[in-house]
Amino acid sequence: MITRWEGVLKSAKKSLFIAGSVLAATFLNASAFAAENCASNVASYKVSFPAEDAFSVSAEFQQPTSRLDLFWFPVAARPEGQSESVVDLKGFDADGNEVPLNYVGEGGWETPEKKKLSSISYRLLADHDEVNWGGVGAPGKDEVATHFDSSYFFAGHAFFLIDYEWPACAIDVTFDLPAAWSVTSPWPMQGDVATASGPWNLGQNVFSMGADKAITNSIGGRELTWLVADSLKDAKPDIERLFKVLPDVYAEFWGGADWDKYTVFFFGDDMTDGGAFQDSFAMRLATPLNEAEKVTWSHTLGHETMHLWNGAGPLRGENPDQTNWLTEGFTDYLTIKLMRQAGFLDDNMLQQRIANILRRFEIAKLMSPDVKLFEATKRRGENWFLIYGGGALTALLLDAELSAEDPDAFRNLMRDLYEHADKPYTIDRLMDRMNAASGGKAGELIAWMDTHPGAAEIRERLAGHGLQAAFFGVDEFYVRFPECGRRDCAPGFLKGPR
Ligand SMILES: [Zn+2]
Missing domain, CATH: 1.10.390.10 (Neutral Protease Domain 2)
Structure with missing residues (x-):
């Protein structure tokens, strides 16, 4: 997600008080690192579409539970967020006796005295388009649900009631849908049965059901x-x-x-x-x-x-609060660099994109005085400009300065981080690797960024790398590549090998 409203997990109960996509994915993927010993599925769901705009969901739990959750993105019109679309929820024990299942707020349902549930059933109303999920501080329908053409689109965590503390063992979903429909999802499918690799994999993916055909x-x-x-x-x-x-x-x-x-x-x-x-x-x-x-x-x-490589992929921080300058800021810089390399940005657009980075950091200094990169995510909304602008400028300068000596050095540094991302990075392990691969330059550069250098200092630093920058006030930034007599005038580090 690229808005400033990427959120954080509020508690171990998996409720989100602000939308969380990549950041949440960062947390949520952590379970994928645990090698689980799975004798069987933990749960099996069945989904059918008995009536327009409502799905029937039933589930059997091979691993009984006393708590189930949806993600919780409250908006003014739906103070209980996605959970308001769940109706007729019933829970049963192993003998088929009904067990009360009470809504306890923040997208959670619990049984009294932690009585175990072996199965549930509910109807899920596809009524999410009645609400605007995309206002300030909210995630948007792309992280909840929407109906377009003949497709019903959902985030797994808006559709399936899940025990997020189940081990990362398989969960089957059997879809019993109208004949012309298909399911578009990332889960492997055999016939009508999709298999998610665990509770987070079921919740933290999006899918659709309907007659529209994917490519x-x-x-x-x-x-x-x-x-x-x-x-x-x-x-x-x-x-x-x-x-x-x-x-x-x-x-x-x-x-x-x-x-x-x-x-x-x-x-x-x-x-x-x-x-x-x-x-x-x-x-x-x-x-x-x-x-x-x-x-x-x-x-x-x-x-x-x-983000498939950086942020939602293997490369991520153990405490994402400390590493979002990398997973968001570096991601944004690399998007610009590699889209340029792939031929999607011309000189003018590249110059504008770099000017945007500089403007963002300039605004960050006003919005987040005295805030350092490693602590920027603590108040994510306020520090958005620092995370994205400061992170991207750090990446740009690191690339420029390493490339001055070795055109492959920055790429090799990023590859090294990716290769060694077998477990989420602590901030210390991350900086050790970055410093080892950069001769200490990464740490020096971040320390310099944390002084919140003035625009004149930044302009001077960029000038040494073929980027002429001008600023006027805090909001006007211009970048030009020096005249080179050809159309393609970007400095080499931005062009890459092609
Ligand atoms: Zn992002």
Whole structure:
């Protein structure tokens, strides 16, 4: 997600008080590291569509539980968020006796005295479009649910009541849907049965059900499936071009990819944004589409795809609060650099994108005086400019300065982080690796950024790397590449090997 409203997990109860996509995914993926000893599934769900705009869900729990959750994104019109779409919820013990299941707030239901449930049933109303989920501080329908064309789209955590403390063992979902329908999801399917790899994998993915057909591209051994709402059909060729090119360019930069299957949804909204999940993401594009919007949504698409390596992929922080300058800021810089390398940005757009980074950091100094990069996420909304602008400027300067000596050095540093991301990074392990790969430059640069250098100092530092910058006040920034007599004048570190 690229808005400033990426959230944090409020408690171990998996309630989110603000939307959390990539950050949440960062937490949620942690369970994937635990090698679970799974003798059987932990749960099996069944989904049917008995009536327009309502699904029937039933589930049997091989591992009985006393607490179930949806994610919780409260908005003014729905103070209890997604849980208000659950009706007729019933719980049963192993003998089939009904067990009361009480709503306890923040998207959670519990049994009295922790009585164990062996099965449940409920109806899930597909009424989410009655509410705007995308206001200030809220996640947007891309992280909740929406209905477009003939498709019902949901985040798993808005649809399935889940015990997020179940071990990471398989969960089956049997879909009993109208004959013309198909399920578009990242979960492997056999016939009508999808299998998620565990509770977080079920909750932290998006899927759709309906008669609309998704498109699948297999490129470079990786399979990308994507479904586009009819209101965005004019964007389809551009989306396809980006998906045909970017994954390979990114994989080449990172020295590989740890994913082979990914599912993406696109639908219209009044603003452009996206949410990244474990093996899927959803984007809402401001409609009607126009040429200017293409600039923002193609960058968002590039950014969310980059998260497959950095942020939602293996490279992430044990405490994401300390590492979002890397997982968001570096992601944003790398999106610009590699989209340039892939031929999607010309000199003018590249200059504008770099000017945006500088402006963002300038605003960060006003919004977040005295805040250091490693603590910026503590007050994420306020420090958004520092996380994204400060993080991206750190990446740009590190790239420029390492590349001055060795054109591959920055790429090698990022590859090294990716290669050693077998477990989430503590801030100390991250900095040790970055400093080892950069001769201490990474730490020095971050310390310099934490002094909140003035625009004149930044301008001087950039000038040594072929970037002429000008500023006026705190909001006007201009970047030019020195005249080189050719069209393609960007400094070498921004162009990459191609
Ligand atoms: Zn992001």
